[in-house]
Amino acid sequence: MLAFALTLLAAAAAAVGPVMALGSTCSSPLGPGTAAPGDAFWMETIKHQGIAAFNPTPSSYQVFRNVKDFGAKGDGVTDDTAAINAAISAGARCGGGSCDSSTTTPAVVYFPKGTYKVTQPLIAYYYTQFIGDARNVPTLLADASFVGMAVIDADPYIPNGGGAQWYVNQNNFFRSVRNFVIDLRQMPASASATGIHWQVSQATSLMNIVFEMSTAAGNAHQGIWMENGSGGFLGDLVFNGGKFGMWVGNQQFTVRNVTMNNVDTAIFSIWNWGWTFQSVTINNCQVGFDLMTGGTTQDTQTVGAIAVIDATVSNTPIFVRSSAPSNGKLAGSLVLNNIRLTNVPTAVGVVGGATVLAGGTTTIDTWAQGNVFAGTGANAPARFAQAGAPSPDKPASLLDSAGRIFGKTHPQYEAFAVSQFVSVRDQGAKGDGTTDDTAALQAIFNQFSGCKIIFVDAGTYLVTSTLTIPAGTQLVGEAWSVIMGGGAAFADQNNPVPVVRVGNPGDEGVAEISDIVFATRGPAAGAIVVEWNVHSNTQGGAGMWDTHIRLGGAAGTNLLIDNCPAGSNNAACSAAFMALHLTPQSNAYLEGTWVWLADHDLDSGGSRQTTLFSGRGILSESQGPVWMIGTASEHHTLYQYRLANAANHYMGLIQTETPYYQPVPAAPAPFSVNSNFNDPTFPSGQTSAFAVSISNSQAITIFGASSSQALIHSFVLCLEADLDGTGAGLYSFFQNYGQACLTTNSCQSQLFDIDAASGVNVYSLSTVGVTWSLSVGGQGVVPASAGPNGLADTATVWTK
Numbered sequence: 001m002l003a004f005a006l007t008l009l010a011a012a013a014a015a016v017g018p019v020m021a022l023g024s025t026c027s028s029p030l031g032p033g034t035a036a037p038g039d040a041f042w043m044e045t046i047k048h049q050g051i052a053a054f055n056p057t058p059s060s061y062q063v064f065r066n067v068k069d070f071g072a073k074g075d076g077v078t079d080d081t082a083a084i085n086a087a088i089s090a091g092a093r094c095g096g097g098s099c100d101s102s103t104t105t106p107a108v109v110y111f112p113k114g115t116y117k118v119t120q121p122l123i124a125y126y127y128t129q130f131i132g133d134a135r136n137v138p139t140l141l142a143d144a145s146f147v148g149m150a151v152i153d154a155d156p157y158i159p160n161g162g163g164a165q166w167y168v169n170q171n172n173f174f175r176s177v178r179n180f181v182i183d184l185r186q187m188p189a190s191a192s193a194t195g196i197h198w199q200v201s202q203a204t205s206l207m208n209i210v211f212e213m214s215t216a217a218g219n220a221h222q223g224i225w226m227e228n229g230s231g232g233f234l235g236d237l238v239f240n241g242g243k244f245g246m247w248v249g250n251q252q253f254t255v256r257n258v259t260m261n262n263v264d265t266a267i268f269s270i271w272n273w274g275w276t277f278q279s280v281t282i283n284n285c286q287v288g289f290d291l292m293t294g295g296t297t298q299d300t301q302t303v304g305a306i307a308v309i310d311a312t313v314s315n316t317p318i319f320v321r322s323s324a325p326s327n328g329k330l331a332g333s334l335v336l337n338n339i340r341l342t343n344v345p346t347a348v349g350v351v352g353g354a355t356v357l358a359g360g361t362t363t364i365d366t367w368a369q370g371n372v373f374a375g376t377g378a379n380a381p382a383r384f385a386q387a388g389a390p391s392p393d394k395p396a397s398l399l400d401s402a403g404r405i406f407g408k409t410h411p412q413y414e415a416f417a418v419s420q421f422v423s424v425r426d427q428g429a430k431g432d433g434t435t436d437d438t439a440a441l442q443a444i445f446n447q448f449s450g451c452k453i454i455f456v457d458a459g460t461y462l463v464t465s466t467l468t469i470p471a472g473t474q475l476v477g478e479a480w481s482v483i484m485g486g487g488a489a490f491a492d493q494n495n496p497v498p499v500v501r502v503g504n505p506g507d508e509g510v511a512e513i514s515d516i517v518f519a520t521r522g523p524a525a526g527a528i529v530v531e532w533n534v535h536s537n538t539q540g541g542a543g544m545w546d547t548h549i550r551l552g553g554a555a556g557t558n559l560l561i562d563n564c565p566a567g568s569n570n571a572a573c574s575a576a577f578m579a580l581h582l583t584p585q586s587n588a589y590l591e592g593t594w595v596w597l598a599d600h601d602l603d604s605g606g607s608r609q610t611t612l613f614s615g616r617g618i619l620s621e622s623q624g625p626v627w628m629i630g631t632a633s634e635h636h637t638l639y640q641y642r643l644a645n646a647a648n649h650y651m652g653l654i655q656t657e658t659p660y661y662q663p664v665p666a667a668p669a670p671f672s673v674n675s676n677f678n679d680p681t682f683p684s685g686q687t688s689a690f691a692v693s694i695s696n697s698q699a700i701t702i703f704g705a706s707s708s709q710a711l712i713h714s715f716v717l718c719l720e721a722d723l724d725g726t727g728a729g730l731y732s733f734f735q736n737y738g739q740a741c742l743t744t745n746s747c748q749s750q751l752f753d754i755d756a757a758s759g760v761n762v763y764s765l766s767t768v769g770v771t772w773s774l775s776v777g778g779q780g781v782v783p784a785s786a787g788p789n790g791l792a793d794t795a796t797v798w799t800k
């Protein structure tokens with residue numbers, strides 16, 4: 001029966017024939033935005049016809065919700081809480097503590113211009129984007145009588161639940177909040193008024209939000225409260241007033257472009273394994289970074305590692321302050337690069353008054369506190385430093401006009417009129433998860449790229465042969481529209497084929513992709529999910545924002561708990577040959593990109609673990625400039641990040657996890673090493689994936705890395721799953737593998753390898769469960785044992 005069905009599919013594919021990209025045939029190029037001054041944001045007025053393809057009732061389930069359609073007034077007077085929460089929760093969505101994840105109930109909750117008074121939290125349900133009118137940013141006004149955790153709450157605590165929450169904090173994926181003013185100033189200054197409770201994980205973002213807080217002396221307001229999670233990216237935020245701008249603890253996070261004005265403590269951090277802050281501006285605060293430090297064991301975890309690049313700080317007594325002195329202990333690894341201080345007497349200090357690094361009005365080039373390693377010699381001696389350190393190699397192509405690492409905000413096209421967009425559904429694509437949309441989508445790209453912004457209405461668009469997104473395309477999804485490759489074309493690992501090709505090799509031009517998920521339907525061992533060929537001469541002209549590659553573990557992928565449960569070790573449960581390939585002529589700006597092979601089934605009703613296979617994560621052969629800002633790559637078989645013959649990359653922070661199932665089977669099984677794709681070789685004894693593997697590459701800066709052997713994460717998952725009562729299968733998984741290796745760092749010998757020919761500088765590298773934090777040419781150089789820093793081990797700086 002199955003063979004017969006496959007034959008039919010192959011015949012159908014042959015009948016359609018290869019779909020060719022011809023390059024756009026449109027005659028009137030897009031040009032600048034033509035929205036009139038009084039126009040609403042295009043997203044408000046575009047036809048709303050997105051669907052959730054795998055919802056039980058896709059014909060009635062509403063993806064786009066305008067809060068005014070649910071009765072919100074936005075007049076600054078009416079209490080809009082109930083109306084907005086009705087807009088969020090309508091349609092049997094995933095929340096309330098009984099559903100920890102789902103991909104079948106996505107929503108965009110849209111706020112037209114106005115002032116929305118609220119008296120209780122707005123709950124950011126799983127898979128929700130809150131989007132304000134980007135042209136006339138709406139205000140969420142906390143009323144004086146406001147009660148609750150925060151104006152927006154992404155993971156509510158269950159009342160009297162003994163600490164239980166709606167979602168598992170490490171699995172709290174797919175949220176975004178954009179274009180708001182959150183105003184707490186009507187609340188009493190003494191109230192611990194909070195803008196956003198953001199306890200989230202990967203595929204989450206905050207952007208373009210202004211937090212207005214009390215400026216009264218001794219006030220207790222805070223912008224963001226985040227006590228744990230595993231993120232994530234946030235950026236383009238402004239905090240005015242308050243006791244804390246961001247009060248944060250989370251395994252890892254990347255922050256870009258935040259401004260703190262008149263906040264007591266701009267950033268307070270209680271714990272982490274590693275965070276990277278890029279382009280932070282701090283004006284008129286008391287303390288810039290206030291860090292809880294001193295814990296060196298898992299049980300006493302405090303702030304593990306902070307990396308700050310391109311900060312501007314003025315009129316603030318203390319830039320960085322730790323709660324405990326470092327004095328040779330590693331807790332509180334800190335690396336600073338390009339820090340411009342104006343009237344900041346203490347650059348780095350300790351609670352109680354000790355100064356570690358004096359400030360003033362000066363620029364700090366590079367300074368490190370922690371273990372500094374140099375050279376490629378075996379088992380390099382750790383040298384604890386609180387001193388200047390070698391600077392990153394920053395080619396001009398990576399920098400903006402002020403000499404900082406370039407950054408580009410997620411494009412929202414707010415200057416464009418709705419007539420400048422074209423909807424793929426209007427043009428005949430179905431997005432229902434079963435219709436083959438290859439030809440329809442290709443025809444749309446061929447006709448409209450460069451002439452219209454292409455709006456991919458929410459849905460799942462199945463493609464069965466390579467879809468080419470030509471150079472010149474600007475593509476916007478809705479609630480992470482899914483483009484899913486499936487069928488015989490992508491099944492053979494010996495003949496890998498791109499699902500989506502962004503530009504043809506040698507193409508020059510713009511390519512902007514936002515709010516899209518690229519996926520596959522299994523079996524797909526031969527899928528190169530995204531082949532990125534486009535090159536832009538404009539910085540950031542070719543990029544992806546809030547766009548993810550999600551492999552398996554979601555309805556419609558055929559790679560789920562039923563057919564691929566943990567331990568099934570079935571090669572048919574393969575989701576990809578490679579997730580993302582940046583080819584030699586390309587360049588790219590990737591911000592908030594999560595490249596994830598699912599370790600659990602998001603639609604199984606309880607985070608139940610799967611064993612799926614994806615050969616490779618991200619391969620870059622690009623000559624740059626390449627920015628990877630807040631990216632993650634997890635659970636791929638051979639490697640998570642691979643740079644081969646690449647140059648001019650800034651990568652911060654990169655987060656990885658090896659596959660949970662390894663070493664059964666041992667890497668590279670069920671794939672084989674393929675020299676056509678510059679695969680790394682696997683020395684004998686290397687049975688698990690590389691987190692990072694770099695060969696023959698130059699001018700590479702890694703500014704923050706958090707690389708974990710996956711067992712620790714699965715250990716956490718097992719415990720949580722068991723509490724849910726669904727853990728039987730997981731426990732045996734857990735017993736099969738054991739966790740003793742975690743305490744002895746012997747799960748894996750090496751996972752971060754650089755060959756001797758490459759020029760790479762690594763800062764703020766945290767690893768979990770591995771013997772060598774860094775190796776060169778297969779030989780251990782940086783011993784993890786030198787850097788106990790809570791759960792993770794940290795090397796603050798490594799340069800050749």
Ligand SMILES: *[C@@H]1O[C@H](CO)[C@@H](O)[C@H](O)[C@H]1NC(C)=O
Nearest residue numbers: 163169170226227228229249
């Ligand atoms: C999350 O943080 C809260 C508050 O600090 C803590 O009580 C809880 O145990 C943490 N949960 C996990 C799973 O780390």
Ligand SMILES: *[C@@H]1O[C@H](CO)[C@@H](O)[C@H](O)[C@H]1NC(C)=O
Nearest residue numbers: 208209236237257407408409
């Ligand atoms: C930084 O954030 C501000 C505030 O949202 C925004 O106006 C600005 O364009 C952002 N800059 C960059 C380089 O992203």
